[in-house]
Amino acid sequence: MRALRFLIENKNTVFFTLLVALVLSLYLLVYLFSHTPRPPYPEELKYIAIDEKGHEVSRALPNLNEHQDDEEIFLSVVIPSYNETGRILLMLTDAISFLKEKYGSRWEIVIVDDGSTDNTTQYCLKICKEQFKLNYEQFRIIKFSQNRGKGGAVRQGFLHIRGKYGLFADADGASKFSDVEKLIDATSKIETSSTDLKTTKPAVAIGSRAHMVNTEAVIKRSMIRNCLMYGFHTLVFIFGIRSIKDTQCGFKLFNRAAILKIFPYLHTEGWIFDVEILILAIRKRIQIEEIPISWHEVDGSKMALAIDSIKMAKDLVIIRMAYLLGIYRDNKKC
Numbered sequence: 001m002r003a004l005r006f007l008i009e010n011k012n013t014v015f016f017t018l019l020v021a022l023v024l025s026l027y028l029l030v031y032l033f034s035h036t037p038r039p040p041y042p043e044e045l046k047y048i049a050i051d052e053k054g055h056e057v058s059r060a061l062p063n064l065n066e067h068q069d070d071e072e073i074f075l076s077v078v079i080p081s082y083n084e085t086g087r088i089l090l091m092l093t094d095a096i097s098f099l100k101e102k103y104g105s106r107w108e109i110v111i112v113d114d115g116s117t118d119n120t121t122q123y124c125l126k127i128c129k130e131q132f133k134l135n136y137e138q139f140r141i142i143k144f145s146q147n148r149g150k151g152g153a154v155r156q157g158f159l160h161i162r163g164k165y166g167l168f169a170d171a172d173g174a175s176k177f178s179d180v181e182k183l184i185d186a187t188s189k190i191e192t193s194s195t196d197l198k199t200t201k202p203a204v205a206i207g208s209r210a211h212m213v214n215t216e217a218v219i220k221r222s223m224i225r226n227c228l229m230y231g232f233h234t235l236v237f238i239f240g241i242r243s244i245k246d247t248q249c250g251f252k253l254f255n256r257a258a259i260l261k262i263f264p265y266l267h268t269e270g271w272i273f274d275v276e277i278l279i280l281a282i283r284k285r286i287q288i289e290e291i292p293i294s295w296h297e298v299d300g301s302k303m304a305l306a307i308d309s310i311k312m313a314k315d316l317v318i319i320r321m322a323y324l325l326g327i328y329r330d331n332k333k334c
């Protein structure tokens, strides 16, 4: 009775104490689940390639800032790869034939082997040498000794490319590679819309499958995958990316100015990293164009549907809350 009277008499203080306790516990919870990318091991700061004599070589990776000569490499393609010996050949064949025809030798491919256990690195080196006969500077592999996740792989790749534009593309070849031209056109339009002639305006163009929602390619997917897709879209909508219809397509292009503003600040290494990239771009007022591309379902997905979907939902909430509470900051490199 006395306790109840005390609560009523001090209701403002009680309410305030409860509120502080709630905010503190929320902060602690988000802090505990927040993510810091693991620093690269020394061997992950090197790339492996095949030299002119056909030997395997390992050299220090360049830093993104070092290469300002846009004429040298026009497009860098980063391919996150985890156990991809079964799927990557088709993707590379499609990509390399387009790149050679369109850009001569002004391109590079950076494969990030994310701790594969199926010899993805050796397999890629072999096809680079025997099948594609590539100049060694054009085909580089960063090999992680331990798996980091797709986001960690893309981040590490992008921080060490030489191109004017950087594209990340899935190893399964689900997107038609030549659609990269549409993304490049969109980013160039954003760049030329700037009135500042001294610096390049950061620009992002992302492949989108939103136009395909009612087409066979999506309908043919398993019911569970489609249900999860709709659930995920709803969650993304609630947690704040409303201007973009397809956040998850593995085909996204950035100019160097955008890469420098986004990737050093990216915390997430798992599947949900695309959403953090977009959140960062939106926070930094970088213009994003969503471009419809051709896409088809490819078997052999590395996603464990149930577990990875739960992780993605959790990580999505954590990203949004961490920015809200100041645990993640968009002006602090991580």
Ligand SMILES: Nc1nc2c(ncn2[C@@H]2O[C@H](COP(=O)(O)OP(=O)(O)O)[C@@H](O)[C@H]2O)c(=O)[nH]1
Pocket: 079, 080, 081, 082, 083, 084, 112, 113, 114, 147, 148, 149, 150, 151, 152, 153, 154, 169, 170, 171, 172, 174, 250, 300, 301, 302, 303
């Ligand atoms: N770096 C990295 N890449 C991964 C991992 N799992 C999948 N990937 C890559 O992410 C891309 C898309 O993967 P996929 O399995 O096709 O996913 P889905 O298209 O979303 O079903 C492929 O290039 C994979 O090799 C991982 O743990 N680490």
Ligand SMILES: [Mg+2]
Pocket: 170, 172, 174, 298, 301
């Ligand atoms: Mg896929």
